[in-house]
Amino acid sequence: MEVLKIATAGSVDDGKSTLIGRILYDTKSLTTDKLAAIEKTSKQKGYDYLDFSLATDGLVAEREQGITIDVAHIYFSTRKKSYIIADTPGHVEYTRNMVTGASTSQASIILIDARKGVIEQTNRHFFINNLLRIKDVVVTINKMDLVDYSEEVYNKIKADFSELMSKRDYQDQKITFIPVSALKGDNVVNRSENMPWYTGESLLEHLEGLDKKDIYNVGTPRFPVQYVIRPKTEDFHDFRGYAGKVYGGELSVGDNILVLPSKTRSKIKDIYFYDEKYQTASRRSSVTITLENDINVSRGDMIVKEGDLPTIDKQFTANICWMDSTPLEAGSKYVLQHGVNKVLARVEKINHKINPDYSGIEKNVQGLGVNDIASVTFKFNKPLFFDQFKNHRTNGSFILIDTQNNHTVGAGFIQ
Numbered sequence: 001m002e003v004l005k006i007a008t009a010g011s012v013d014d015g016k017s018t019l020i021g022r023i024l025y026d027t028k029s030l031t032t033d034k035l036a037a038i039e040k041t042s043k044q045k046g047y048d049y050l051d052f053s054l055a056t057d058g059l060v061a062e063r064e065q066g067i068t069i070d071v072a073h074i075y076f077s078t079r080k081k082s083y084i085i086a087d088t089p090g091h092v093e094y095t096r097n098m099v100t101g102a103s104t105s106q107a108s109i110i111l112i113d114a115r116k117g118v119i120e121q122t123n124r125h126f127f128i129n130n131l132l133r134i135k136d137v138v139v140t141i142n143k144m145d146l147v148d149y150s151e152e153v154y155n156k157i158k159a160d161f162s163e164l165m166s167k168r169d170y171q172d173q174k175i176t177f178i179p180v181s182a183l184k185g186d187n188v189v190n191r192s193e194n195m196p197w198y199t200g201e202s203l204l205e206h207l208e209g210l211d212k213k214d215i216y217n218v219g220t221p222r223f224p225v226q227y228v229i230r231p232k233t234e235d236f237h238d239f240r241g242y243a244g245k246v247y248g249g250e251l252s253v254g255d256n257i258l259v260l261p262s263k264t265r266s267k268i269k270d271i272y273f274y275d276e277k278y279q280t281a282s283r284r285s286s287v288t289i290t291l292e293n294d295i296n297v298s299r300g301d302m303i304v305k306e307g308d309l310p311t312i313d314k315q316f317t318a319n320i321c322w323m324d325s326t327p328l329e330a331g332s333k334y335v336l337q338h339g340v341n342k343v344l345a346r347v348e349k350i351n352h353k354i355n356p357d358y359s360g361i362e363k364n365v366q367g368l369g370v371n372d373i374a375s376v377t378f379k380f381n382k383p384l385f386f387d388q389f390k391n392h393r394t395n396g397s398f399i400l401i402d403t404q405n406n407h408t409v410g411a412g413f414i415q
Contacts, residue, residue, distance in 0.1 A: 002212060005084040007102035007134065009125035010111030015142045019111065019182035020074055020085055021052025023204060026189035029076035030055060049183060080208050095371040096323040098128055099411055106216060107136040114147045118160040123357040130168045131319065131413065133393060136210055138176045140203060144195065145181040151197040154179045167358045178203050216283065219248030219392035223303040224339040229288055241272065241288040242297055247394040252280040256306040259297050260385045265306065266291040300341045302385050310387045310395060315379040317415045319354065324409035327367035334409065335401040336380065343380040351375040389413035
């Protein structure tokens, strides 16, 4: 079954956790004991309704404050798809969490409180979706029940958000507007009778209809080798296969390939998934590839089509989101992990800091603090083979690791 990962973003009290809880409730994805706990807690709080946010806010601090702090992954399925919702916090101090949740998502839901409209945080949420090249964004205008299901309010917010869209540099996004009431269930899973002026799909209907061809970023095929398989059994004494995941495009039997960094040439002989053979390995499929001739291929090498090489260099410039309390400064050294490869990287220059509310950039920056986003130039101790993030999300992204404590301190997107 197709799996769709969705990132969510919303400001405090926009109702994001309630929306997710409503989806789980209406799709009958809540267990009996979880539903009983929600009913009991809602009654103890004196509510005359079910507090669906209790279905997602798992940390004690989240429940006490009524806000989302950490990234939580919620799983549910319908007859058409399996879903993973990355429930990310939306306020400024948790920008790094939002980037983490959105970095591996194919679609995104941005919540707007119908009473407040487009606010500064909405700019930030949309900026991150633009930065991370999320192709399908659903602008969900929530709490329509509190504005009497007003079409005028909906159209005003839609017009304001459309003005924000004009500032983006990623034009392949599809933006869909849906008016909902997460608390009442209007247009979440089922269409609402309270908004006859809205003739579009419900939120779940929209997600169910997404075609993976439209939401996955298409690039050129990249096959990072994760493991070399040598069974050395009687039946497979001479077998040598290369296991990994295909990103960006397709690889087929008979394709002429190059192995990086050696640039050794060969041809794909067979493609296996466990004990079955396939003619073509599609995007995002995990397979084992064998080659026509025995050549030196190791973990960390990359198999690409001949004539379709990535950039091979010992430096690049990238937009990074800084995630650590210790500032990033020019001259600092980190372990840079790009796919399965790790290199020692030095910060050559902080080019400028990027304001994620579309208010411009800041130059002459001496260091980056937690949640800052900036353009930074790095140099490495050995070459990497990479693509621009806008052309290839997987081969154009990386993380930075502190050499002293092994903590992940930054996420980067190659320009």
